[in-house]
Amino acid sequence: MFERKTLFVVGAGASSELDMPMGGALANIIGDKLQPQGTDVRASLGDAHLTRAINLLANNSDERGARFFKAAQLISRAMPQTISIDNFLHAHADNEILIQTGKLAIAASILEAERTTKLYVGRDTDQVSFRAVPDTWHRTFCKMLCEGAQRTDLDHLFENVSIITFNYDRCIEHYLVQQLAVYFDLTWQRARDLTNKLTIIHPYGQVGKLDWQDSPMVSVDFGQQPPAQDLPAVAAQIRTFTERVDDADAMDTIYYLINEAKIIVYLGFSYGDMNMELMTTPGHAAPKQILGTSYGISVPNADVIKHAIADSMGENVLPEHALLVNCKSNQLLYDYWRPILKGRRGSGR
Incomplete structure (x- = not known):
C-alpha cells in the first residue's frame, strides 16, 4: 500500500x-473515420456509425448537414499535419460545428479502442x-x-x-x-x-461513466458502441x-x-x-x-x-x-x- x-x-x-492510441495514432484513426466517401456535400464518411450520428445531428437540414460534412472533410484532411486532435480542435475553438464533429469522432474512436483491448x-x-x-x-x-x-x-x-x-x-x-x-x-x-x-x-472528460460510477454523466459500458442517436450525448462529455x-x-x-x-x-x-x-x-x-x-x-x-x-x-x-x-x-x-x-x-x- x-x-x-x-x-x-x-x-x-x-x-x-x-x-x-496515442496522439498521432488517434489522429490517423479519426482522419480515416471522417474521410468523405464521395464528392456530394452530404457524402457518407469512412465510419458508417458516425455518418448516422451526424445525420441525426443535422436534423434533416441540408444546410446544417453540409456544414457538418464540410467540418468532417477539414478534420480528415488536417489530421496528418497535427500533433493531436486536441491541438487541432483548440485551433478551431470558434467553429462550433467542427468541435462537435471532432468530439463525435473522438468518442467513437476511444470506445472502439477500449473494445479492442484485452480488458474488454x-x-x-x-x-x-x-x-x-x-x-x-x-x-x-x-x-x-x-x-x-x-x-x-x-x-x-x-x-x-x-x-x-x-x-x-x-x-x-x-x-x-x-x-x-x-x-x-x-x-x-x-x-x-x-x-x-x-x-x-x-x-x-471521459467517454461516459461506467454504470457503477458515482457521476451524473451518461452511462456507457466499457468498449460499448452506443446507438447513433446517443453518441452526441457521449461526445458532449469530452x-x-x-x-x-x-x-x-x-x-x-x-x-x-x-x-x-x-x-x-x-x-x-x-x-x-x-x-x-x-x-x-x-x-x-x-x-x-x-x-x-x-x-x-x-x-x-x-x-x-x-x-x-x-x-x-x-x-x-x-x-x-x-x-x-x-x-x-x-x-x-x-x-x-x-x-x-x-x-x-x-x-x-
Missing part, C-alpha cells in the same frame, strides 16, 4: 501500454482474463496498491493515492474493479464500491483544451491533490504547455519528490520540462526535485517501486 500521499498524473503514453470482456462474461492482458503499468500499480493490504481492511486502500488522467478512456477504473474482485475474492458490487473511493479526475475543466470544485481538488502530495508520478505524460498550465497551482505547493517518464524525449527537452514542472508548483519546488527517466510507465513503476511507496530515507520528501 502507499505509505504517503501519492499523486499519479497519467497521459496517453500510459494507456498505450494497453494498445490505446463483452457480454458473455464479466471477468477479464488477466493471463491475456499484457504486463502494463496498471498491473504493477495494482501490485503496489495491494502489497501488505488485507481483505478485512480495504476501506483505506486508496487513502494515500489519487490520479489525474488526461485520457478519455476508462481503462484505469475498469482494470481496478477487475483486479480487486479477483485478488481479494470480492463481489462485483464490493469491488465497485471500493473503486469509487479512489479520487480520479479526468480534466478533459472537453477540448479551450474548454478544459470549468468546474471550480474539480479545479480546487486538482490544486489540493498537487499541494498535499509528497510525491507526484507522471506516467506517459507529454508535458504539453496547455496541460502544464492546467496543472499550475495558484499558490506555492509544498516541497515534494517528482518522478516521471520521459520516453523518447531528448535531454534538452527534458531539461526544459523539469523547469516547467517546477514553475507549475511555485518557488518551493525546484527543477532538481524532478527526476525524469527515459523509460515507459510500467518500467518506471518496477524500477522505482520502493522509492514511490516509501520515499527516500532521510530525504524529508
